Amino acid sequence: MNPINPSPKYNPAEVEDKWYAYWLEKGFFHAQHNSGKEPFCIVIPPPNVTGVLHMGHMLNNTIQDILVRKARMQGKEACWVPGTDHASIATEARVVGMLRERGIKKSDLSRDEFLKYAWEWKEKYGGIILEQLKKLGASCDWERTNFTMDPDYYKAVIRVFVDLYKKGYIYRGLRMINWDCEAKTALSNEEVLYKEDGERSILYSVRYRINGSDDEWVTIATQRPETILGDVAIAVNPTDERYKKLVGKKVLVPFIHREIPIITDDYVDKAFGTGCLKVTPAHDVNDYEIGLRHLLPVIDTINDDGTLNEKCELPKFVGKDRFAVRKEIVKDLREAGHLIKEEEFITRIGRSERTNSVVEPKLSLQWFVKMKEISNTALKAVENDEIKLHPAKFKNTYRHWMENVRDWCISRQLWWGHRIPAYYFGPGENDFVVAETPVVALTLASQKAGRPLVETDLRQDADVLDTWASSWLWPMQVFDGFDNENFDSVRGKIIRTKNKDLNYFYPTQVLVTAPEILFFWVARMIIAGYEYMDEKPFEDVYLTGIVRDKLGRKMSKSLGNSPDPLDLIARYGADGVRTGMLFSSPAGNDLPFDEKLCEQGRNFANKIWNAFRLVKGWEVAEGTIPVENEIAIQWFDSRFHQSLEELNDHFTKFRLSDALLTVYKLVWDDFCAWYLEIIKPEYRKPIDGETYRKTIHHFENILKLLHPFMPFITEELWHEFYERKEKDCIVVASWPEEKGYDTSVLNHAALSFNVVSEIRNLRNLKGLSPKESLTLYLKAAETILDKSFIAVIQKLSNIHEVLFTKNSIDQAATFLVGTTEFFVPLAGKTDAVKERETILKELEYLQGFLVSVEKKLSNEKFVNSAPPNVIEMERKKKEDAEVKIKSLEENLKGLP
RNA sequence: GGGGUCUUAGCUCAGCUGGUUUAGAGCACUACCUUGACAGGGUAGGGGUCGAGGGUUCGAAUCCCUCAGAUCCCA
Numbered sequence: 001m002n003p004i005n006p007s008p009k010y011n012p013a014e015v016e017d018k019w020y021a022y023w024l025e026k027g028f029f030h031a032q033h034n035s036g037k038e039p040f041c042i043v044i045p046p047p048n049v050t051g052v053l054h055m056g057h058m059l060n061n062t063i064q065d066i067l068v069r070k071a072r073m074q075g076k077e078a079c080w081v082p083g084t085d086h087a088s089i090a091t092e093a094r095v096v097g098m099l100r101e102r103g104i105k106k107s108d109l110s111r112d113e114f115l116k117y118a119w120e121w122k123e124k125y126g127g128i129i130l131e132q133l134k135k136l137g138a139s140c141d142w143e144r145t146n147f148t149m150d151p152d153y154y155k156a157v158i159r160v161f162v163d164l165y166k167k168g169y170i171y172r173g174l175r176m177i178n179w180d181c182e183a184k185t186a187l188s189n190e191e192v193l194y195k196e197d198g199e200r201s202i203l204y205s206v207r208y209r210i211n212g213s214d215d216e217w218v219t220i221a222t223q224r225p226e227t228i229l230g231d232v233a234i235a236v237n238p239t240d241e242r243y244k245k246l247v248g249k250k251v252l253v254p255f256i257h258r259e260i261p262i263i264t265d266d267y268v269d270k271a272f273g274t275g276c277l278k279v280t281p282a283h284d285v286n287d288y289e290i291g292l293r294h295l296l297p298v299i300d301t302i303n304d305d306g307t308l309n310e311k312c313e314l315p316k317f318v319g320k321d322r323f324a325v326r327k328e329i330v331k332d333l334r335e336a337g338h339l340i341k342e343e344e345f346i347t348r349i350g351r352s353e354r355t356n357s358v359v360e361p362k363l364s365l366q367w368f369v370k371m372k373e374i375s376n377t378a379l380k381a382v383e384n385d386e387i388k389l390h391p392a393k394f395k396n397t398y399r400h401w402m403e404n405v406r407d408w409c410i411s412r413q414l415w416w417g418h419r420i421p422a423y424y425f426g427p428g429e430n431d432f433v434v435a436e437t438p439v440v441a442l443t444l445a446s447q448k449a450g451r452p453l454v455e456t457d458l459r460q461d462a463d464v465l466d467t468w469a470s471s472w473l474w475p476m477q478v479f480d481g482f483d484n485e486n487f488d489s490v491r492g493k494i495i496r497t498k499n500k501d502l503n504y505f506y507p508t509q510v511l512v513t514a515p516e517i518l519f520f521w522v523a524r525m526i527i528a529g530y531e532y533m534d535e536k537p538f539e540d541v542y543l544t545g546i547v548r549d550k551l552g553r554k555m556s557k558s559l560g561n562s563p564d565p566l567d568l569i570a571r572y573g574a575d576g577v578r579t580g581m582l583f584s585s586p587a588g589n590d591l592p593f594d595e596k597l598c599e600q601g602r603n604f605a606n607k608i609w610n611a612f613r614l615v616k617g618w619e620v621a622e623g624t625i626p627v628e629n630e631i632a633i634q635w636f637d638s639r640f641h642q643s644l645e646e647l648n649d650h651f652t653k654f655r656l657s658d659a660l661l662t663v664y665k666l667v668w669d670d671f672c673a674w675y676l677e678i679i680k681p682e683y684r685k686p687i688d689g690e691t692y693r694k695t696i697h698h699f700e701n702i703l704k705l706l707h708p709f710m711p712f713i714t715e716e717l718w719h720e721f722y723e724r725k726e727k728d729c730i731v732v733a734s735w736p737e738e739k740g741y742d743t744s745v746l747n748h749a750a751l752s753f754n755v756v757s758e759i760r761n762l763r764n765l766k767g768l769s770p771k772e773s774l775t776l777y778l779k780a781a782e783t784i785l786d787k788s789f790i791a792v793i794q795k796l797s798n799i800h801e802v803l804f805t806k807n808s809i810d811q812a813a814t815f816l817v818g819t820t821e822f823f824v825p826l827a828g829k830t831d832a833v834k835e836r837e838t839i840l841k842e843l844e845y846l847q848g849f850l851v852s853v854e855k856k857l858s859n860e861k862f863v864n865s866a867p868p869n870v871i872e873m874e875r876k877k878k879e880d881a882e883v884k885i886k887s888l889e890e891n892l893k894g895l896p
Numbered sequence: 897g898g899g900g901u902c903u904u905a906g907c908u909c910a911g912c913u914g915g916u917u918u919a920g921a922g923c924a925c926u927a928c929c930u931u932g933a934c935a936g937g938g939u940a941g942g943g944g945u946c947g948a949g950g951g952u953u954c955g956a957a958u959c960c961c962u963c964a965g966a967u968c969c970c971a
Contacts, residue, residue: 008934269897285971397900397969404899404970516968546968583922584908590967592908600923603936614933658910661922676933683932757940764928764940849918856915861954870915870955877917 010609012573015716020134023715028072028731029139031079033504040071041079041508043475044140045521048087049147050094050125053132053565055547055555055581055593056514062578063544063656064512065138069708070651071509072139073735079505080139081478082130083146086122088417088467095121095416111415111462118416135566137574137711139731146478148470149418156482157418157470158436160528163492165434169370172422175409176285179362181306181322182355185413186364199349205274205341206333208234208251211259218243218251218262219340221273223347224283225333226325228253229312230301231260233279235290238264240275254338256313265290285361300363322360367411367420367463371527375405378526381536387526390542390654394515401519408524410466417464424459425449432461472524475508475537482532494532508538515543542654545590547581555593568598575710576602582660582709604664605713608706611672612717614680615695621686628795629691631788632678635749636698638741639670645738647705663705671702674753678792696721701736751817752789758815759797762824765834766813773800777809777823784820814891819883821891832895839895843888850881 023029031041042064047057064080072078095118096106106114126147133140146153164170178187204225207217218234231253236243243262250259267286268277281291282300291298301312308317308325317325333339350359379402381387382395389395411420423441424432426449433448435441438458446453476482476494479502486499496503507529513522522541529537547555547562555562568577580601584591643666650659679695681687687695700721707714707730718730755776763770776799778784785793790802808814809823813835816822856862857874 009936393901400899401969406970519969589902589909594907594923596923597908599936603934606936607934610934610937612933617933653912655910657908658921661910664922672934673938680933760939761941767928770929770939845918852918856955859954863954865954866915873916880917 010606016574016712019712019715023731026727029141030143031077031141033500035077037077039505040076041505042068042510043081043478043508045513046083046085047129048090049084049122050091051129053129055562058565059547059581060512060544061133061136061138062581066708067510068139073733079141081144082140085471086149088412088414088464092414092416114415135569153477154418156473156477158421159482161421162434162436167492169374171368172365173368174363175366176288176361177364179360180352180355180357181360182357184304187352193351200344201347203343203345206338207340211250211252218276219274220276220278222278225329226322227280227283230280230282230299231278232296233260234262235265235268235277235279237268237270240270263294282363283361366409369408369410371405371407375402375527377530387536388540394543410469411463412466414464418470420461420463422461425453425457468520468524471521472528475525507536510540510542511538512542547591547593572598572602573605575605575713579604579709582657607668619686620689620692622689625688625690627788628791629679632675633694635745636675638745640701641739641741644736660709667702703730704733704736748789752793754817755793756796762813770798773798774824775801777803777805779805779821808894810894816884819880821887836895839888839892846881846885853878
C-alpha cells in the first residue's frame with residue numbers, strides 16, 4: 001500500500017471547520033442579482049432570535065442546504081437568505097424571566113426601560129443559532145442576514161399596517177380572547193395548553209327560581225359558579241321536550257335577583273348536565289356567540305387581574321380573586337338552598353403556556369385583519385397548483401382552512417415587537433388615527449379632531465403586533481421590498497422593477513417548513529405576496545415532519561428529550577448527522593429520531609473514505625487494460641447515468657430520502673461492492689493507468705452527487721485527488737449532465753452479478769472457501785454473455801474456467817438465472833439429499849406460482865376483458881415457469 | 897363537536913392514474929466468512945393473510961362504504 005494512506009477512520013472534526021471557513025473566504029455562498037444566471041432562492045424560516053438549535057432546525061436546514069447546494073452546482077445563482085425572528089411572546093417571556101431572576105419585575109419598569117433590557121438580551125444571545133447553523137454546513141448568504149426588528153424591517157411592518165388600514169382590511173373590534181390574568185396579556189390559541197387527559201373539575205347543579213312562582217325552579221349545570229353574577233339568560237335546546245313549557249319565562253339570578261329570560265339555542269347539548277345552560281356572554285366563547293344571536297347584554301364581572309369588579313353587584317366579592325369567589329359562592333349557594341348537586345368530572349381546562357394560570361375568556365378591543373377577501377387569490381393559487389405543496393395531501397388541509405378563514409387578531413399585549421401605529425387623541429371610540437410616524441399622525445389627528453393638536457395630545461396604542469404580522473412579509477422584506485423607493489403607497493403595491501434584488505430573486509423557489517405553521521406563516525406569506533407583489537412568494541413548499549423521540553413525543557426543550565445537535569455533530573460529523581436525519585424523513589411524515597441513524601450516516605462517510613483510501617493506495621503502471629476493467633468502466637458509466645436520472649427525478653419530486661438512498665446504493669453497492677471489486681488489482685500489484693484515470697473520474701462524479709448531502713467529506717476528497725486551483729472546489733463544481741445509458745450493458749451486468757451471487761451462495765451452502773477455484777458450465781448458447789462479462793464473473797467468484805454445454809452435468813451443483821441453467825461440478829462434494837431438498841423447495845414455489853398464473857389464464861372473463869399486453873405478460877410468466885420446472889425436474893432425475 | 901392525514905416485515909418507509917412473477921427498500925436480526933480499503937467490513941438467509949369487515953372489478957395494498965386505532969388543525 002501507498003505509505004501516504006491515512007487512517008482507516010474518517011475524522012470529520014479535522015476537516016469541517018477548515019472547509020467552512022474556506023467557502024466563506026472565497027465567497028461561494030454570496031449571490032448577486034447580476035450574475036446572468038438563473039436564480040434559485042430560498043428564504044430561511046427565521047428561527048427565534050434567542051433560540052438555540054434543536055433537532056427540528058437540523059432537519060429543516062439540512063433539507064434547505066441540500067436543495068441550495070444542488071442548485072448552485074447546477075449553475076444557478078443560489079441564494080439562501082438567513083435571518084431571525086424577534087418572536088415577541090417567546091422572547092418577551094424569556095426577558096421577563098431573566099429580569100425576575102435579577103429581582104426586577106416587569107411592572108416596575110417603563111416600556112423604554114424594559115425594551116433596553118430586551119435589546120441587551122437580544123444582542124447577547126441573538127444569533128447564536130445562526131452560528132450553530134454554520135457547524136451544520138449551511139451555505140447561507142450571510143451578507144443578507146435579516147432580523148424582523150431591524151430598523152428597515154420594523155418600518156416595513158408599520159408601513160404594511162398603515163396600508164392595510166387605508167385599504168380597509170384592518171379594523172378594531174370586540175373579540176373574545178384568551179386572557180392570562182397573571183401576565184395580564186392576551187394569548188393566542190396556540191399559547192393555551194390543555195392537559196392531555198383533561199383535569200378534574202366539579203360540575204355544580206344550581207337552581208334558579210322562576211320569576212312569579214313560589215317554588216318553581218330551573219336547574220342548570222356549571223363549572224364556574226363565580227360567573228353566575230354575569231348571567232343574562234338560560235338556554236335550552238329547542239327540541240328538548242322537558243323545558244318547552246318554560247321557554248319565554250323569566251328566572252331570577254341567585255342573590256342579585258336579576259331577571260333573565262329562558263331562551264332556546266341549538267348549541268345546548270340536551271345530554272350534558274341538566275340540559276339547561278346558563279348564558280354568560282362576557283366569560284365564555286360559546287355564550288358570547290349565543291349572546292350575539294339573541295342580542296343579549298354583556299356583563300363583564302371580572303377584572304384584568306382575575307378579581308371580580310362592581311358589576312357583579314355583590315360588594316363582598318369585589319376585588320376578590322375568581323377562584324376565591326368560587327369557593328365562597330358555592331358555600332353561599334349551598335346555604336341558600338340553590339345548590340342541588342356537586343359531581344366531579346374530567347374536563348379540558350386551558351392554561352397559559354407561560355404562567356400556567358387558568359385562561360380566562362375575555363372580551364376585549366383588539367385589532368383585526370379581515371381575511372376573507374384578501375385571501376381569495378392565495379386559496380386559488382394552491383388549489384390550481386400555482387404553488388405546489390409537498391406532499392400534496394396538505395392541499396386539503398390548506399383548502400379547508402382558507403375556506404373557513406377567520407379574521408386575524410393581530411394585536412398582542414406585549415412590549416417586545418412592532419408597536420401598533422395607532423394614535424389616540426380623545427375619549428371617543430373613533431378618536432384615533434393610523435400613521436407611519438407621530439408627525440403624520442399629528443397632522444391627521446388635527447384634521448380629524450377639527451382642532452390643532454400638539455404631540456402630547458396623542459397617545460400611541462400600547463400593544464404590539466403578532467409576530468406573524470411581521471414574518472408574513474419575509475420573502476419580500478429580506479430584499480427590502482418595502483423601502484421608500486420601491487413602495488407605491490398610493491396603490492399599496494411594491495414596484496418590483498425598482499428593486500433589482502427583489503426583481504431577480506422573487507418569487508423564491510422553495511420554502512421548507514413545518515406543517516404546523518402552514519396557516520400561521522405559509523398561508524399568510526402567500527396572501528401578502530399576492531397583495532403586494534401580485535405574485536406568489538415561492539413555487540414549492542416542502543413540508544417537513546416533526547422530529548420525535550422513540551416514544552413518539554415531540555422533541556422539546558421542556559421535555560429534555562432532544563439530543564444536543566452540536567454534540568451529535570461532534571460525535572458523528574456534520575455529514576453523518578445530515579444523512580442520518582435524511583435517511584428516514586419522507587416529506588410530511590414525522591421523523592422518529594434515533595441516534596442509530598446518525599451512526600449509519602457516519603458509517604457511510606467512513607465507507608466513502610475507505611473507498612478513497614483504496615484507490616489512493618494503488619500504484620499505477622501503464623500497461624494494457626484487462627477486459628473486465630474495460631467493461632466495468634463502461635458499465636459503471638451507464639449505471640451512474642441511470643442513477644443520476646433517478647436522482648434528478650427524486651429531486652424534482654422533493655423525495656429527498658429516496659434521493660439519498662439512490663446515491664447511497666450507487667456508492668455502496670455499485671461503486672464499492674461491484675465496480676471496485678472488479679477492477680481491484682491483486683495484492684501489491686499495480687493498476688493500469690487507463691483504469692486508474694477512469695476510476696478517479698467516476699469517483700469525482702460520485703462525489704458531486706454526494707456533495708449536497710455530505711458537503712464536508714466530498715470537499716475534502718475533492719482536493720485529495722489532485723492539487724487544485726484556488727476556486728476549483730466541489731461546492732461550485734458542475735452537477736453531472738444526464739445522458740443516455742446502455743441498457744444492454746446494464747442487463748448483461750445484472751445477469752453476471754446474479755451468477756456471481758449464486759456462486760457465492762453455493763460456496764456458502766457447500767462450505768467452500770472463496771480461495772477454492774471452480775469450473776462453471778452454462779447450458780446456453782455462447783452468445784448469452786460476451787467474454788468481458790465472463791471475465792468479470794471469473795474474477796469475482798474465483799472461477800478458473802467457463803464452459804458452454806448442451807447437456808446437463810452430473811455430480812454438479814446447479815442453479816438458474818432467468819431461464820438459463822448453470823452447473824458447478826463438485827465431484828465428491830455434492831450432497832444428493834440436500835440437493836434434492838433445495839430443488840423440491842423451488843419446484844414447490846414454481847408450481848404454486850404456475851397454478852396461480854394458469855388460474856388467471858383459464859378464466860374466460862380475464863382473457864376477454866384484460867388488455868392484450870397483460871394477457872401476453874401472463875402467458876410469458878407461464879412459459880418461463882414451465883421451462884424452469886422442466887429443467888428442475890430433469891436435474892432431480894439426474895440425482896443419484 | 898367539525899375537518900384533515902395516516903394504518904404495509906421487529907423499526908422507518910416505498911409501492912404514483914387498479915394488472916411485469918405468490919408485495920419491495922434501508923436498518924435491525926440469524927448463520928457463515930474475513931491478515932490485503934472498510935469488524936463502523938463481506939456473503940447469504942429468515943421475516944408480512946398490506947388495521948378489521950363489506951362492496952365494485954376478470955383482477956384490489958391500490959377505488960368506494962362501514963368500523964377501530966393513531967395523529968394534527970380548528971372550535
